[in-house]
Amino acid sequence: MYNVLVVGSGGREHxxxxxxxxxxxxxxxxxxxxxxxxxxxxxxxxxxxxxxASLAAFVKKNNISLTIPGPEAILAAGIVDYFIxxxxxxxxxxxxxxxxxxxKSFAKDLMEKYQIPTAxxxxxxxxxKAKDYLKTQTPPYxxxxxxxxxxxxxIISDSFDEADQALQDMLQNGRFGEAGSTVVxxxxxQGEEFSYMAxxxxxxxxxxxxxxDHKRAYDGDAGPxxxxxxxxxxxxxxxxxxxxxxxxxxxxxxxxxxxxxxRPFTGILYAGLIATDTGPKVIEFNARFGDPETEVVLxxxxxxxxxxxxxxLADKNPELSWSKDHIIGVVMASKxxxxxxxxxxxxYGLETLDTETLTFHFATKQNDNDLVTSGGRxxxxxxxxxxxxxxxxxxxxxxxxxxxxxxxxxxxxxxxSYS
Numbered sequence: 136m137y138n139v140l141v142v143g144s145g146g147r148e149h150x151x152x153x154x155x156x157x158x159x160x161x162x163x164x165x166x167x168x169x170x171x172x173x174x175x176x177x178x179x180x181x182x183x184x185x186x187x188a189s190l191a192a193f194v195k196k197n198n199i200s201l202t203i204p205g206p207e208a209i210l211a212a213g214i215v216d217y218f219i220x221x222x223x224x225x226x227x228x229x230x231x232x233x234x235x236x237x238x239k240s241f242a243k244d245l246m247e248k249y250q251i252p253t254a255x256x257x258x259x260x261x262x263x264k265a266k267d268y269l270k271t272q273t274p275p276y277x278x279x280x281x282x283x284x285x286x287x288x289x290i291i292s293d294s295f296d297e298a299d300q301a302l303q304d305m306l307q308n309g310r311f312g313e314a315g316s317t318v319v320x321x322x323x324x325q326g327e328e329f330s331y332m333a334x335x336x337x338x339x340x341x342x343x344x345x346x347x348d349h350k351r352a353y354d355g356d357a358g359p360x361x362x363x364x365x366x367x368x369x370x371x372x373x374x375x376x377x378x379x380x381x382x383x384x385x386x387x388x389x390x391x392x393x394x395x396x397x398r399p400f401t402g403i404l405y406a407g408l409i410a411t412d413t414g415p416k417v418i419e420f421n422a423r424f425g426d427p428e429t430e431v432v433l434x435x436x437x438x439x440x441x442x443x444x445x446x447x448l449a450d451k452n453p454e455l456s457w458s459k460d461h462i463i464g465v466v467m468a469s470k471x472x473x474x475x476x477x478x479x480x481x482x483y484g485l486e487t488l489d490t491e492t493l494t495f496h497f498a499t500k501q502n503d504n505d506l507v508t509s510g511g512r513x514x515x516x517x518x519x520x521x522x523x524x525x526x527x528x529x530x531x532x533x534x535x536x537x538x539x540x541x542x543x544x545x546x547x548x549x550x551x552s553y554s
Contacts, residue, residue, distance in 0.1 A: 136162035138198055139441065141177070142184050142214070143205030144168050146466075146497040146515045147426035151203055151440070152177045153495070154433045158441040165199065171506060172496025172514075184209050187217040194223055201226065201444065207283050210422055211237045215402075226444050227402040228422045232393055235400070236422040239281045239319045246417060249392040251385055253417040256321035262306040265318055266299055274298075275323040279419075280305055282314030289350075289360050291323070324409040324416055327372045327551075330428045333386050335404045336447050340390050342382055344435055344457050345370050346428040347551070348407075352473065354547045361473045362512060363427045365548030367463040367523070368435060372551065373410055381408055381415040389420065401448075430495045430515045431464045461526050463549040464493075464517035465534060467542045472511035480541035481505040482513070492533045493517040513542060523552040 137160055141152045149172060156164050156176040167190065169179040182189045184206065194202060202225040204214050213230040227233075234241050240258040245251070258281070259265035269276060276298035280288030288311050290301040305315035330348050334341040346368040352358035385406050393400040405421035405428075433440065437456040446453045469476035479502065485494060495517070498510025516534050520526030527549045534544065 136160065137200040137441070138163045138165065140165045140167065140180075140190075140194060140199045140202045141169075141205060142167055142190065142202065142209060144170050144184070144498075145205065145426060146495040146512065147424050147429045148205040149173050149495040149497075150430045150433050151205060151424065154436065154440045155203075158439045160439060160441050165193075165197065167193075170496050170509070171499045171501045172494065185212060187212075187214055190214070191218060191221045191223060194218075195221075200224060201441065203227070203444070205423060207233070207236055207421065207423055210402075211283060224448065226448060228400050229398070231398045232400040232402075233422040234398065235389070235393065235404075235420045237283055239279050239419065240317055242417075242420050243319060243321075245389070245392055245396065249388055249395070251388050251392070251417060252414060254322040254324050256319055258317060258319050260306070260317050262302055265302050265306060265320065268320055269295070269298055269302065272320065272322075277321045277323050278302060278305070279319040279321065280311045280315040281317035281319060282311070288314060291360070324411055324418070326409040326411040327370070328407070328409050328418070329370050329373050329381075330366070330425050331378075331381050331386065331406045331408055332425060332428065332432065333404050334443065334447050334453075335386075335390050336401045336450070337399050338387075338391050338394055339447070339450075339452070340382070340386050340404075341443075341447065341453060341455055342386060343432050343455070344368050345373060345378065346425070346431050347372075348425065348428055349545060349548055352468075352545075354545050359473055361468070363425075363466065364468065364545045365463070365465045365515075366427045366431045367461070367549040367552055368428075368431045369461065370552070377410045377415055381406065385415060385417055427464055427466055427515050430493070430517055431462045434458075434462055434493060434517065434519060435460060458519070460519040460521065461523050461552075462517055462519045463523065463527055463530050464495075464515045465530065465544050465548045466497075466512050467514040467516065467534070467537065467539075467544045468512045469508055469510070470541050470543050476511055477541055478508050478510065480508045480539055482508065482542070483538040484536045487536045488516075488533050491518065492530075493519075508539065508541060513539075523549055
């Protein structure tokens with residue numbers, strides 16, 4: 136029996152810890168710093184996720200055999216490099232490899248060099264040059280902060296004036312800080328979006344089932360971009376042919392490209408894709424589990440997650456098995472998110488949800504006897520079933536049992552799957 140550590144505090148980390156806790160190989164799951172919702176499945180440890188020295192010391196002291204880092208920020212800061220130097224087993228990309236997410240301009244250059252399909256694009260650090268280029272484009276305009284911006288660094292606008300203002304905000308006014316000091320302007324792609332994640336080590340790629348995320352805050356894909364307001368899996372609108380192309384032309388090529396660039400990738404490679412008339416094209420790469428996609432993909436994995444990861448690290452080929460169920464997950468967020476919002480608002484009714492409903496916590500804490508909100512995205516409620524329509528109806532019935540004066544959610548997650 137083994138002990139494992141999950142580093143992070145959100146819904147993604149909750150889902151990873153939940154899946155690991157089901158393993159017959161696991162004695163104890165630790166999470167750091169975690170949140171209140173994880174306490175039923177894992178032991179929380181009050182260590183700052185950026186304090187790599189203290190994390191490594193804890194791992195050694197508690198005989199932890201595997202660490203899984205969740206958030207992109209700690210990967211970019213080099214947690215994997217630190218643990219490797221300490222001779223500790225960790226599943227994630229090095230700092231050099233995580234640049235595939237940490238710099239959109241690097242990712243674009245990589246795709247161009249290795250003929251991985253993506254949108255036409257140009258990269259700027261100078262506002263005047265960026266504005267001149269923007270004038271040559273047709274709406275919708277797509278602007279992306281080059282660095283990590285917590286899923287909020289993408290601006291899509293039909294208005295030139297709004298896009299121009301966004302350029303000024305990033306390149307002149309410091310919006311997103313250093314992450315926005317370089318901006319990628321790219322072609323707007325038409326088609327169905329899908330998220331394709333894979334376990335990767337070097338050139339070995341083991342794909343997961345795909346999911347579709349909903350980035351906009353409000354129903355009908357209205358409002359600002361967020362970190363994600365819900366997801367579902369599988370995605371029936373995406374053909375098997377499109378999926379095969381995405382595997383061979385994107386995931387496999389990207390893994391091989393990173394080896395060629397002397398930045399071999401180990402961990403979870405995430406491709407955000409659009410199914411266009413000419414095949415799949417990459418919107419973005421992430422260097423870790425997507426969020427909220429993880430919360431709907433891992434419940435469909437029939438394998439022992441711990442065994443899958445340890446097999447991959449040992450250069451064994453895992454045979455992944457996936458449930459045929461359909462799953463939908465809906466994010467409940469603080470009113471005002473992704474902009475200004477209040478926290479500390481009590482949440483009631485979670486104990487009334489049926490036993491088959493999955494609840495993953497992004498940002499909750501215990502305040503005396505009350506569970507309260509502690510961030511922008513607060514909960515993800517998910518349900519599995521044999522078809523989307525009945526699953527969706529049952530899920531929203533469950534969500535209606537949750538009472539909080541300061542939460543909102545989209546009511547159309549999963550509609551596209553059968554409409």
